Amino acid sequence: MQEFLEFTLGGIAVGMIYAAIALSLVLIWRGTRILNYSQGGMAMFTTYLAWLVIRDTGSYWAGFAVALAAGVVLGSVLEYAVIRPTENKAPLNAVIVTIGLLILLEGAAGIIYGGQYRSFPAAFSIKGLKAGSVGLGISANDVFTAAAVLAAALILALVFRYTAVGLRLRAAAFAPAVARLLGVRIGRVLTLGWALAGLFGALAGVLVTPSTFLYPNSMDSIFVLGFTAAVIGGLDSPVGAVVGGIVLGVVLSYAGGYLGSNLVLVYGLAALVLVLMVRPTGLFSGAATRRV
Amino acid sequence: MSEAAALAVEDLVAGYGGVPVLEAVSLTAPPGTITAVLGANGAGKTTLLRTISGLVRPRQGRVLVDGTNLARRRPEDITRAGVAHVPEGQGVVTELTIEENLRLGGLIRRGPARAAALADAYQRFPLLAERKRRQAGTLSGGERQILVIARALMAAPRVLLLDEPSLGLAPRMVTQVMDLVRRLRDDTGLTVLLVEQNARSALAIADRGLVLNLGQVVASDDATALAADVALRRHYLGF
Numbered sequence: 001m002q003e004f005l006e007f008t009l010g011g012i013a014v015g016m017i018y019a020a021i022a023l024s025l026v027l028i029w030r031g032t033r034i035l036n037y038s039q040g041g042m043a044m045f046t047t048y049l050a051w052l053v054i055r056d057t058g059s060y061w062a063g064f065a066v067a068l069a070a071g072v073v074l075g076s077v078l079e080y081a082v083i084r085p086t087e088n089k090a091p092l093n094a095v096i097v098t099i100g101l102l103i104l105l106e107g108a109a110g111i112i113y114g115g116q117y118r119s120f121p122a123a124f125s126i127k128g129l130k131a132g133s134v135g136l137g138i139s140a141n142d143v144f145t146a147a148a149v150l151a152a153a154l155i156l157a158l159v160f161r162y163t164a165v166g167l168r169l170r171a172a173a174f175a176p177a178v179a180r181l182l183g184v185r186i187g188r189v190l191t192l193g194w195a196l197a198g199l200f201g202a203l204a205g206v207l208v209t210p211s212t213f214l215y216p217n218s219m220d221s222i223f224v225l226g227f228t229a230a231v232i233g234g235l236d237s238p239v240g241a242v243v244g245g246i247v248l249g250v251v252l253s254y255a256g257g258y259l260g261s262n263l264v265l266v267y268g269l270a271a272l273v274l275v276l277m278v279r280p281t282g283l284f285s286g287a288a289t290r291r292v
Numbered sequence: 293m294s295e296a297a298a299l300a301v302e303d304l305v306a307g308y309g310g311v312p313v314l315e316a317v318s319l320t321a322p323p324g325t326i327t328a329v330l331g332a333n334g335a336g337k338t339t340l341l342r343t344i345s346g347l348v349r350p351r352q353g354r355v356l357v358d359g360t361n362l363a364r365r366r367p368e369d370i371t372r373a374g375v376a377h378v379p380e381g382q383g384v385v386t387e388l389t390i391e392e393n394l395r396l397g398g399l400i401r402r403g404p405a406r407a408a409a410l411a412d413a414y415q416r417f418p419l420l421a422e423r424k425r426r427q428a429g430t431l432s433g434g435e436r437q438i439l440v441i442a443r444a445l446m447a448a449p450r451v452l453l454l455d456e457p458s459l460g461l462a463p464r465m466v467t468q469v470m471d472l473v474r475r476l477r478d479d480t481g482l483t484v485l486l487v488e489q490n491a492r493s494a495l496a497i498a499d500r501g502l503v504l505n506l507g508q509v510v511a512s513d514d515a516t517a518l519a520a521d522v523a524l525r526r527h528y529l530g531f
Contacts, residue, residue: 168399170388180366180368181376182443182447184399
């Protein structure tokens with residue numbers, strides 16, 4: 001029973017990181033119908049910047065803030081400079097461009113920072129928490145991780161729902177042609193979508209890297225799992241992304257805990273294939289009922 | 293030009309790819325008038341509206357709104373310059389609520405004008421006020437047409453481009469929508485370009501009319517004169 005509790009809570013904590021990656025993918029997919037394969041590479045890159053700042057200033061929070069800001073800047077710049085020229089071209093062009101970006105970012109990180117594994121600090125203690133004498137399987141840092149992603153997702157939901165910017169983002173996602181005719185500057189809205197995606201990716205990067213080490217490919221497997229979470233959620237739905245992340249985190253935590261942890265990534269890929277076979281539109285997508 | 297036109301189109305040439313659809317179309321719409329744009333399928337009526345609102349880039353010609361040439365600007369900038377385009381079919385964003393659809397139309401306004409526009413819309417369209425929190429997808433065809441017109445008005449346009457507002461509506465709804473367009477002209481001094489298959493209904497509320505055939509203006513006159521021209525009606529308007 002205690003094992004079950006530990007696996008569940010631990011799974012939720014890891015799942016929130018998948019949720020953050022999934023959200024970053026959903027934000028771009030909704031606006032542009034592009035799957036951003038470079039999301040993991042972007043998150044890796046911003047985490048390196050955080051690592052530099054933490055090393056030089058000694059302040060974790062300075063690094064944390066720099067990573068998030070860098071995510072926003074990187075997302076906007078990439079959309080404006082690299083993705084926008086692929087607009088109105090075949091959808092495959094944008095996909096190839098994002099794969100190219102991934103290779104570029106990982107290559108550049110290797111050239112600039114070297115390929116060795118570097119440790120990245122956690123915000124809070126990574127010692128397991130206990131309720132009385134019962135181990136919970138999660139640390140203070142895990143609680144922070146889950147809370148940070150949840151808070152960011154809630155803020156995003158409130159912005160979507162209650163602000164003019166959020167209305168523009170949703171309208172541009174659902175009906176770009178209509179939005180343009182109503183005076184919405186779609187280009188800016190898409191840039192904003194990428195900026196927000198960069199933010200969520202960067203958040204995932206700094207939150208997950210304490211447990212994976214930092215190296216040019218460090219986000220590859222997290223990206224795959226985040227993508228799986230996004231697919232479970234339907235790729236279209238921010239709520240689905242968060243739920244998909246938690247579900248995947250918990251399922252993989254049980255699989256890793258009860259069946260052995262060596263094959264977690266394989267289980268993740270199996271889950272992806274299974275979802276694509278059984279319910280390719282995901283659990284929360286309205287795509288089936290929408291004209292494209 | 294003798295009187296200041298709210299909307300003037302001069303020698304507009306436009307099309308898709310290499311095929312010209314509009315061949316030197318000109319029209320003048322004085323402020324506070326309804327101009328019916330009539331003609332058979334493929335005459336270029338919809339393309340005319342799409343070119344005025346910037347969805348199609350004209351190859352030649354000018355689109356003057358209150359004297360400013362808007363030709364070849366982007367659709368979002370033309371909207372901001374005071375031209376509202378309600379395209380054919382359902383432009384309702386079904387995933388948003390009715391209120392969100394309306395607010396979307398008013399986003400280009402600043403400050404208190406946004407809230408005032410929403411209050412105006414609810415006063416003019418109590419039906420929308422009653423259901424503002426519902427998904428727009430729950431509305432019927434006629435209600436959606438009223439919503440998209442109300443949404444276009446949120447931007448306080450000078451010129452309203454209406455493409456086939458009666459398409460697919462029950463006769464009773466057609467009358468309602470036409471009445472609405474007439475009242476908008478009378479109450480707010482809006483200038484309307486009304487594209488319609490339903491020439492009889494359109495001419496009944498229009499001040500002026502324009503008949504397009506194969507991308508050219510073949511007749512342009514007072515609405516009553518066009519409606520009285522039996523040969524023209526039989527030849528181009530089908531009633």
